[in-house]
Amino acid sequence: MSNEPITITDTATPYLNFIAETKPDWMRKALKSTGWMMQKEIKEGIRSGAPGGRKYPNFMAPARRAAFESAFGAKLRKVYQSGGRAEREAWGSKSRNALLDMGISARTIGYSPLGKLSNAVGYQYDKGKQSVRVGWLSNSAKRLGERIEEGYTKQITEPMRKKLFAAGVPLPKGKSMFKIPARHTYGPMKSALQPKLKPYIEDKIGDYAIYGPAAQSASRRNYKVR
Numbered sequence: 490m491s492n493e494p495i496t497i498t499d500t501a502t503p504y505l506n507f508i509a510e511t512k513p514d515w516m517r518k519a520l521k522s523t524g525w526m527m528q529k530e531i532k533e534g535i536r537s538g539a540p541g542g543r544k545y546p547n548f549m550a551p552a553r554r555a556a557f558e559s560a561f562g563a564k565l566r567k568v569y570q571s572g573g574r575a576e577r578e579a580w581g582s583k584s585r586n587a588l589l590d591m592g593i594s595a596r597t598i599g600y601s602p603l604g605k606l607s608n609a610v611g612y613q614y615d616k617g618k619q620s621v622r623v624g625w626l627s628n629s630a631k632r633l634g635e636r637i638e639e640g641y642t643k644q645i646t647e648p649m650r651k652k653l654f655a656a657g658v659p660l661p662k663g664k665s666m667f668k669i670p671a672r673h674t675y676g677p678m679k680s681a682l683q684p685k686l687k688p689y690i691e692d693k694i695g696d697y698a699i700y701g702p703a704a705q706s707a708s709r710r711n712y713k714v715r
Contacts (some may be wrong), residue, residue: 495527495623495679502687508694509619516619518702519693524612524621526689531623531678535607538586541677546670551588551600552580553658560656566599603637603672606630624675640671 509516534540538548549557555569568574574597580588588598595601609630612623625631645665653660 495675495682505687505690505694512694512697513619515694515697515702517614517616518697519690520619520621521612521614522693523686523690524614524623527621527623527682527686528610528612530682531610531674532607534678534681535603535610535674536601538602540674541679541681543673543677545602545672547584548600548602550580550582551575551585551598553582554600556656556658557653560652560658568597568599603674606633606637609634634674637669637672638674641669643667643669 505516531540538545548554552569552575555565555575559565559569569576574580583591585598585600589595601607609626610623611626612621614621625634643666645660645667650660
């Protein structure tokens, strides 16, 4: 499954295998640094809307999404409230990218790709296996991430239809399902990151050989990648 954590080990080359045997502390630091780099790039990929260069299918227009969420009791951001900027500037059905192209800041628009789920990406170092895994940090994030990767449908009930109508978001007659298209993250990111891993690790090992490992306290991370 493309949602599986990305795992790298120290045995990519004879040279790295030799370092793992003779300088395990260097390898540990290098792998942890690589895990940090990978999680950072995956988060940035998600927030860009095109992880690994593969663009997510279009999301609902922010103004329309705000109306949807408001219909089910969510508190509206000021920009989407009656008389707010979205109404004054007729954001309407404009996509997030279209609003960004208009010079409106991502912070103002909100509704970043996958929302807060990008914060749930992390890495986990396995000392016994001398490996690092990058993936979701909780079971709930993993479950949601899998649904998003695979895509899903949600049935429209009559109470839902009435709430949306009352909020000024009438649904087309005959529409019975919301279809959420698959949005792939880990597959494209793995392909994009793979060529970078060995050079990154070797550069780190080279830095340690020249300058010595940077002094730092032992990691107290208790994260577990799901």
